[in-house]
Every structure is written in structure tokens, then in C-alpha cells.
Amino acid sequence: MSTIALALIPRAVALNLAIGAIVAALKLPVYLDSIGTILVAALAGPVAGILTGVTSNLVLGMLSSPIFIAFIPVTVVIGTVAGVASRVGGFRSVPRALASGLVIGLLAGATSVPIVLALFGGVTAGGTGIITIALRALELPLESAAFIASMAVDVLDKMLSCAIVAAVLVRLPRRIGARFGLPQAAA
Amino acid sequence: MIERLRRINPLTALATAVLLVCATYVVPAPIGPALTLGIGVVLSSLTGVGRRVAILAIAVALPTWLFLAVMNAVVAPEGDTIRVAGIAVAPAALVPAAWIALRLGAAVAALGWVVMMTPPLRLVHALAQRGLPAWSQYLLAASLAAVPEARRRAREVLDAQRCRGLAVGGGPLGRLRAAIPLAGPLMVSLVTDAERHAIALDARAFEPRGKRTSLVPVPDPKGERILRTALWALTVALVVWGFVR
Numbered sequence: 353m354s355t356i357a358l359a360l361i362p363r364a365v366a367l368n369l370a371i372g373a374i375v376a377a378l379k380l381p382v383y384l385d386s387i388g389t390i391l392v393a394a395l396a397g398p399v400a401g402i403l404t405g406v407t408s409n410l411v412l413g414m415l416s417s418p419i420f421i422a423f424i425p426v427t428v429v430i431g432t433v434a435g436v437a438s439r440v441g442g443f444r445s446v447p448r449a450l451a452s453g454l455v456i457g458l459l460a461g462a463t464s465v466p467i468v469l470a471l472f473g474g475v476t477a478g479g480t481g482i483i484t485i486a487l488r489a490l491e492l493p494l495e496s497a498a499f500i501a502s503m504a505v506d507v508l509d510k511m512l513s514c515a516i517v518a519a520v521l522v523r524l525p526r527r528i529g530a531r532f533g534l535p536q537a538a539a
Numbered sequence: 540m541i542e543r544l545r546r547i548n549p550l551t552a553l554a555t556a557v558l559l560v561c562a563t564y565v566v567p568a569p570i571g572p573a574l575t576l577g578i579g580v581v582l583s584s585l586t587g588v589g590r591r592v593a594i595l596a597i598a599v600a601l602p603t604w605l606f607l608a609v610m611n612a613v614v615a616p617e618g619d620t621i622r623v624a625g626i627a628v629a630p631a632a633l634v635p636a637a638w639i640a641l642r643l644g645a646a647v648a649a650l651g652w653v654v655m656m657t658p659p660l661r662l663v664h665a666l667a668q669r670g671l672p673a674w675s676q677y678l679l680a681a682s683l684a685a686v687p688e689a690r691r692r693a694r695e696v697l698d699a700q701r702c703r704g705l706a707v708g709g710g711p712l713g714r715l716r717a718a719i720p721l722a723g724p725l726m727v728s729l730v731t732d733a734e735r736h737a738i739a740l741d742a743r744a745f746e747p748r749g750k751r752t753s754l755v756p757v758p759d760p761k762g763e764r765i766l767r768t769a770l771w772a773l774t775v776a777l778v779v780w781g782f783v784r
Contacts, residue, residue: 353674353747354737355737355740355741355745355747356733356734356737358674358677358678358737358740358747359681359733359734359736359737359740360729360730360733360737361678361681361682362677362678362681362682362684362685363685363689363729363730363732363733363736364729365678365682365685365686366682366685366686366688366689366690366729367689367725367726367729369686369689369690370686370689370690370692370693370725371693371722371725373690373693373694373697374693374696374697374718374721374722374725377697377721378714378715378717378718378721379714380711380714380715380718381711384718384722387722387726388726388729391726391730395730403678407678407679407682408682410679411659411679411682411683411686413650413654414654414659414662414683415654415659415683415686417595417598417599417647417651418646418647418650418651418654419599419643419647421650471642471643472603472607472639472643473603473607473611473635473636473639474607474610475603475606475607475610476603476606477602477603477605477606481606484610485606485609485610485614488610488614488615489614489615491615494615512715512718516718516719516722516723516726517726519719519723520719520722520723520726520727523723523727524727524730525727525731527734528730528731528734531734
């Protein structure tokens, strides 16, 4: 891994944790807490993306709540898929980034459901949990309700995160873009 | 004894917490989680972080129990129901919900004890002493150091864009549109900052695969090393027992 990728990861981890201030100010119905992971994966590939995700949840586990450590597999999936998406041009435009976000969201949601079922009994205390309860009121089985709720939140969250990352990539100084081999930097 | 417990090597504390978390999920409820929660609370109290750990555990366990109770006892009642203020409630569903919340609380208390008692960098140094490569040590230490700076910068960007007239209210689409002018500068500045740090690392001939020597070694007496081996062995045995029973 290049030194700049190594130096970028801690900043991206901090971004994952700091973005909460912006989300709260905008009252967005999403978390955007994987935006740093997706940014690093888009710039430096899947391995760097995985390291960012794992480190983020370890640091969150140390600074906030150990519960985040249980969701490390989800961050591994996000880092991997975002890195692969980047390799096939998944962040070259906002529409492509939205498609990448859809895939990342579906896979991340599918990964988080077994964790939520095993550790939390299928419902987490938050927005996703409220959707799960609403779906249970419609007599959906618990597994289906947890799956649909997780998908709905994760897909929206990752699509928005990927769109923001794609918008930021074109605004990066060419010098830095070139260090990561971004196509727009070479143009 | 208590003073010695407060100066325990972070890796010994971590091994204890991992054992407690495994016991919480392997030993049947309510005995397993109640016992581990008790141990976690006692260890936390002895090391002076009892109140913080209790708050953390309650903050996770109580909302989880409430959500589960609403879902399984009221919204989609499981089992026989009784009427409470005109609402059908399944009281039997409250018990499994309580065990799930108890398990979560016990796991959070065990890990929370390590997190609250140990300064994060001390844990990183202890890991480095046991052979953690320089690159992963850098990732953990630099991430912990970067968080306050990034939070400060996020607030600065927010204030600056508001001063320039950025509307952060309105409908969902308008708020989504406002996300880019807010998140964008923060992200670009962090990437630019990374380049500066990469140059600094290169200038200092940073070797990612090397092992680093700590200026302040974390004490790791032989007794603790033996205890740690026993704790890890017990954890493995517990997990195996959980699978085969």
C-alpha cells in the first residue's frame, strides 16, 4: 500500500466519525458514516477500503460504544465492494456512483441483518428499528421485516454516500488525483 | 490488589472482556449474562469506571428491550395476550426480550470496562509491544488523533457555508442537495491533508512492516502473560463447548 493511502485512512476514519455533525445539521434520514470508507476504497482500492472500515469501527468501539465492533463484517463488505466498483469505473459519474451505491447498500444490508437478528433480536433502537416494527405490524415475519428495513436504510445511505464521493472525486486537485491514478486527473 | 487491577496490562483486560463476552452468549440466559454482567460491573467499579460503564450498558440494553417489547409484545404479539388499557399485550414475549437486552448489556459492560479504563493509545502501545506491525499501529493511533481535528473541521465547514447563505432547511431533497457543499470541502481538505502527512512519513523513512520500539513500555509481568494464556484457552474451550453442546 502506498504511503499516501496509509496516510489517508486515518483521515477517512475521522471523517466517518465527524460527518455526524453535518448529518445532524441537515436532519438527513441517513447516517453517511461509511463515506470515508467509500472515499478511500474509490481512491486506493478494496484493501485500503477494508482497512478504513475495520479501523473506523474499532475506533468507534473504543470512543463510543463496543457495539460497533460487531458490525465490522458490514464495513468489510462496504470497503470491498466500493473498491471493486471503483476498479470498474463505478465512480466516474454520479449516475454510475448511484448504481454502485445501490449494490453496496444491498450487500451491506444483507450482511447486517444476521448480526441484528443474532445480537439484537431483529430490531435496533433507531430509525431502522422503527421501520422493522412498522413492517411487523403489517404481519411480515421478523426476518423479512428486518431484511427490508435494513435494505431500505442501507441502500439510501450508500447511494447518497457514493454520489457525494463521486462529486468530490472530480473536485480533487489534479496533483492528488494523479497520485491515486484517477482518470480525470490524467485527462 | 485494586491498585494492581487498575494498572493491569490492557491486553489482559481485553482477554478478560473477550472471555466474558463469549460466556455471555454461550452460557444459557439468565445465568450466563447475569453472571458476566455482575463480573463486568464489579471490575468496572473496582477500577473507578463503574458509573460510566453502567450508563453505557443501560444506554444500549434499555432501548433494545423497549423496542423488542413493543414489537414482540404489542405490535406483533407472540403467544397468549391479555388486554392492558384496551391494547392486546403478550406478556410472555417480554422475557426473551429481557434476555436479549441482558446479554447486550453484559457484553457492553465487559468491553466497556476495557474501553473506559484504558486510554486508547495505551492499548495501541501494548499491542505494538506484542508485535503489532507499524502500519496498523499508525492506523489506530493516527485515527484516534485525527477524530477531534475532523470534528472541529466539520463544524468550521458547517459554520462557513451557513455564513455564505447555504440553506440547510427545507424538504428532504433540498437538504440532500445541501449535503455536497457541506461534506465536499471537508472531504477535499482531508485528502489534501493526507498528502502532506504522506510526505512527512516518507521524509522520516517510515517503514510500514517494521516493528516499533515504544518510548514508554507498558508493564507486562510474567504472571499476567500466564493469566492471559489461560484466559484465551478458556475462551476457545467455551466457544468449542458452545458449538458441540
